[in-house]
Amino acid sequence: MKWLYRAISLLAAIVFLAPVIWMLVVSIKKEGMKIITVVDWFTPPYSFAVYDEILNGTKLTNWMLNSVLVAVAVTLLTVIIAAMAGFALSKVPFRYRAFMFFFVLAGLLIPGEATIIPLYQVAKDMDLLNSYEGLVIPMLASPVAVIVLKSFFDGVPNDLLESVQIDGGGVWRIFAHIMLPLIRPALASMAILTFIGSWNNFLWPFLSITDDNLFTLPMGIPTLMSQYSEDYVKPMVVNTIASLPIMLLFIIFERQIVKGVSLSGIKG
Amino acid sequence: MKMNKMRADVQALLFLLPFLIVYLLFTIWPMIKGVQMTFYKWTLIKKMDYVGWSNYSKMLRDQEMWDALWHSTIFVILTTPTMIVLAIVLALIANRKSRMQKFYRSIFFLPSVLSVAVASFLGLFVFQPYTGLVNSVLHLIGILNEHREIYWLTETNLAWIAVSLITLWWTVGFNFILYLSAMQDIPDEIYEAARLDGANDRQTFWSITLPYLSPITKTIAMLQIIASFKVFLQIQIITGGGPLDQTRPIIQLIYQTGFKKNDLGYAATMSYMLFAILLILSIIQYAINNRKGANT
Numbered sequence: 001m002k003w004l005y006r007a008i009s010l011l012a013a014i015v016f017l018a019p020v021i022w023m024l025v026v027s028i029k030k031e032g033m034k035i036i037t038v039v040d041w042f043t044p045p046y047s048f049a050v051y052d053e054i055l056n057g058t059k060l061t062n063w064m065l066n067s068v069l070v071a072v073a074v075t076l077l078t079v080i081i082a083a084m085a086g087f088a089l090s091k092v093p094f095r096y097r098a099f100m101f102f103f104v105l106a107g108l109l110i111p112g113e114a115t116i117i118p119l120y121q122v123a124k125d126m127d128l129l130n131s132y133e134g135l136v137i138p139m140l141a142s143p144v145a146v147i148v149l150k151s152f153f154d155g156v157p158n159d160l161l162e163s164v165q166i167d168g169g170g171v172w173r174i175f176a177h178i179m180l181p182l183i184r185p186a187l188a189s190m191a192i193l194t195f196i197g198s199w200n201n202f203l204w205p206f207l208s209i210t211d212d213n214l215f216t217l218p219m220g221i222p223t224l225m226s227q228y229s230e231d232y233v234k235p236m237v238v239n240t241i242a243s244l245p246i247m248l249l250f251i252i253f254e255r256q257i258v259k260g261v262s263l264s265g266i267k268g
Numbered sequence: 269m270k271m272n273k274m275r276a277d278v279q280a281l282l283f284l285l286p287f288l289i290v291y292l293l294f295t296i297w298p299m300i301k302g303v304q305m306t307f308y309k310w311t312l313i314k315k316m317d318y319v320g321w322s323n324y325s326k327m328l329r330d331q332e333m334w335d336a337l338w339h340s341t342i343f344v345i346l347t348t349p350t351m352i353v354l355a356i357v358l359a360l361i362a363n364r365k366s367r368m369q370k371f372y373r374s375i376f377f378l379p380s381v382l383s384v385a386v387a388s389f390l391g392l393f394v395f396q397p398y399t400g401l402v403n404s405v406l407h408l409i410g411i412l413n414e415h416r417e418i419y420w421l422t423e424t425n426l427a428w429i430a431v432s433l434i435t436l437w438w439t440v441g442f443n444f445i446l447y448l449s450a451m452q453d454i455p456d457e458i459y460e461a462a463r464l465d466g467a468n469d470r471q472t473f474w475s476i477t478l479p480y481l482s483p484i485t486k487t488i489a490m491l492q493i494i495a496s497f498k499v500f501l502q503i504q505i506i507t508g509g510g511p512l513d514q515t516r517p518i519i520q521l522i523y524q525t526g527f528k529k530n531d532l533g534y535a536a537t538m539s540y541m542l543f544a545i546l547l548i549l550s551i552i553q554y555a556i557n558n559r560k561g562a563n564t
Contacts, residue, residue: 009361009368013375016437019390020378022401038404067383085287094280095273104287109550110295113498113519114543117526117536118302119294121314126293141291171279200384202501203519207527221385222505232393239386250381254374257381261442262449 023243027051027236050237059212060241063220066135068245070216071198073136078194079187082142086149087175091161101150107143113203120207130211139204145190152186153179189260199246217242302536310533312526323537333538335513336521337545343503343517344496346432351492352485354440359447360473373448380441388505391434395420395506424514427507431515435502439495443488450484451477490553494546518542 022041030047033040054060088094089101112119119138120129128134161174180187202218209215215223221238228234250257306324309317327333362372379387394401397417406412420430454477462472500519503509509516518538526535 005364009364009372012358012361013368013372016375016379019394019401019437022394023390035399035404038401038408041404081286081290084283088280088283092276092280092283094277097280100284104291107291107295109547110299111494111498111543111546113500114539114546115295115298115302117522117532117539118298118305120526121305121310121532122294122298122301124314137290138294141287141295143291143295146287175283196381202384203523207523217383218385218501221383221389225389232399235389235393239389243382243386246381246383247378250378251374254377258373258377258445261445 020243023236023239026232027240029233031231031233050233051241054234054237054241058224058238059215060220060224060238062213063215063217064242064245066132066214067199067216067218070132070135071195073132074139074198075191075195077136078140078142078145079191081140082145082190083149083180083183083187084175085146087153087179089146089150090153091156091158091174091179092171104143104146107141108147116203116207119204123208129208130214132214134208135205135214135216138208139198139201142194145194148190149183149186152183156182185259185263188256189263192257192260302539305533305536306540308533309531310536311530312532316533319533323534326534327537327541332513332521333518333541336516336518337541339515340497340499340517340519342428343432343499344493346428347435347496348489348492350432351436351440351443352489354436355443355447355488356481358440358444359451360477362444362448363451376444377441379438382438384438384501385505387434387438388502391430391437391502392421392506394434395430421507422511424511427511427515431502431506434506435496435499438502443492446484446488447481450481454480486556487553490549490556494549494553497542497546497549 025042027050028046028048029041030045031050033045035041085104089097089104123129123134123138128137156179160178200218201216205216205219209219212220212223221242224238225235228238307318307320309315309319309323358372358376362369362376382390395403397403397419400420402420403412403418406418407414412418418426420426458476459472462476467475498519499517500523503515503517504520507515509520519542522535522538522542525538526532
């Protein structure tokens with residue numbers, strides 16, 4: 001029984017890892033070699049010439065930088081904006097609070113894909129197409145983030161705030177110096193999910209960007225691939241270059257990422 | 269907080285303002301604008317002709333639209349149950365105490381950090397005939413005769429299987445983590461008590477683990493259905509919607525209608541069809557989650 005369990009586990013790991021290993025191996029294979037069986041992929045001659053060619057001869061690194069810039073900007077702004085809104089909904093006793101809460105909650109029911117066509121028209125009217133601003137600003141409204149962060153602010157006891165106020169702390173100080181540090185795990189979790197979402201966002205850049213200097217990776221990669229029909233080596237080099245930084249990040253931050261994902265399930 | 273009422277209102281507004289601006293401009297306003305667009309023949313250069321309800325009546329008779337909806341539904345049916353079973357199996361593997369525990373957790377989540385484009389292109393090459401990874405391995409271990417090939421991407425049924433397998437591989441990591449953390453929340457004493465009563469591994473799985481996972485399973489199932497309904501890029505890259513549009517999902521049809529056929533009005537109308545379906549699914553999900561306050 002135990003060996004069966006181990007065998008299945010190992011097999012699953014191999015299946016999950018195989019495409020990534022294959023990608024890495026093919027990417028360092030010399031171009032134009034004859035491939036007869038699967039073993040041929042793994043044998044020499046190896047060569048890094050294609051890496052040079054792709055890194056220097058295409059805009060791939062450009063697009064990667066775009067993807068990183070856009071994802072970082074979207075993540076920071078989304079989390080800050082959502083934290084502010086979540087704080088107001090949770091801790092500031094203003095009029096119409098219940099109405100405002102439902103107004104945000106309703107946003108959970110509006111999928112971005114369903115409003116993407118009119119969003120294109122709206123962004124066009126505002127002259128946001130083909131710009132970094134256009135890649136970032138329309139993606140910042142995240143009702144999910146507001147609701148999740150609000151529920152974490154709800155968990156902070158009110159007497160804590162009152163004691164700070166007696167000390168003469170203003171509402172901004174309470175927010176920035178007391179509340180935000182208290183919900184740091186939730187902020188990190190939201191940030192990780194927003195980053196991955198933005199990193200993978202395809203539909204909006206695809207519709208709103210036509211200038212290839214502004215492409216992000218999910219858009220640039222298919223454009224590049226359509227030129228390579230001969231061999232697997234160039235496409236695999238593209239895939240590898242696009243994946244190595246994010247895989248490295250994953251290895252470094254694995255614990256935080258895993259924690260972030262599991263936290264999202266508790267509240268999601 | 270003891271605050272002057274007026275002051276509280278102003279402060280709340282200041283805190284809410286950044287969110288409200290982007291929310292109103294880029295979520296609420298497009299939704300309203302979209303309704304207007306459905307009543308026009310509306311082109312990319314904003315040439316607008318009022319056409320009344322004709323986009324709607326055209327849509328209801330549009331076989332391509334129903335086909336695309338059906339294709340998205342096929343994808344939902346293929347990926348949702350398999351996703352749940354696979355995520356549970358992987359979580360069981362990684363939950364088992366062993367030296368390999370951390371290794372398994374990393375390996376199963378790793379594909380999830382890849383860009384959707386990378387995952388899709390990897391899939392495209394993995395399923396190529398002759399030199400693709402799957403067929404070569406099948407040749408090597410003798411399951412597939414060396415003179416025969418499986419044409420994964422040019423036969424509709426096989427193309428569905430290939431696209432689903434890639435999607436499972438690429439996205440199961442998130443659900444796997446959710447299950448893993450749910451399993452780790454189950455108190456050890458319950459298992460110990462069961463073992464003292466002579467229960468074996470299989471019995472504890474069916475009568476302890478699985479019931480404990482049922483709230484999270486409901487959530488994952490609904491989120492998965494909604495996510496699968498919105499499938500686009502994997503199919504666009506791996507099959508291009510083919511063969512003969514037989515795998516084209518609704519989002520691809522909306523994109524083609526708007527941007528290739530230059531008919532944003534009709535594309536918007538079809539988006540509202542998708543919207544209606546997703547809305548119903550979300551309401552069902554909300555109802556399930558809030559029954560007995562599960563999953564909080």
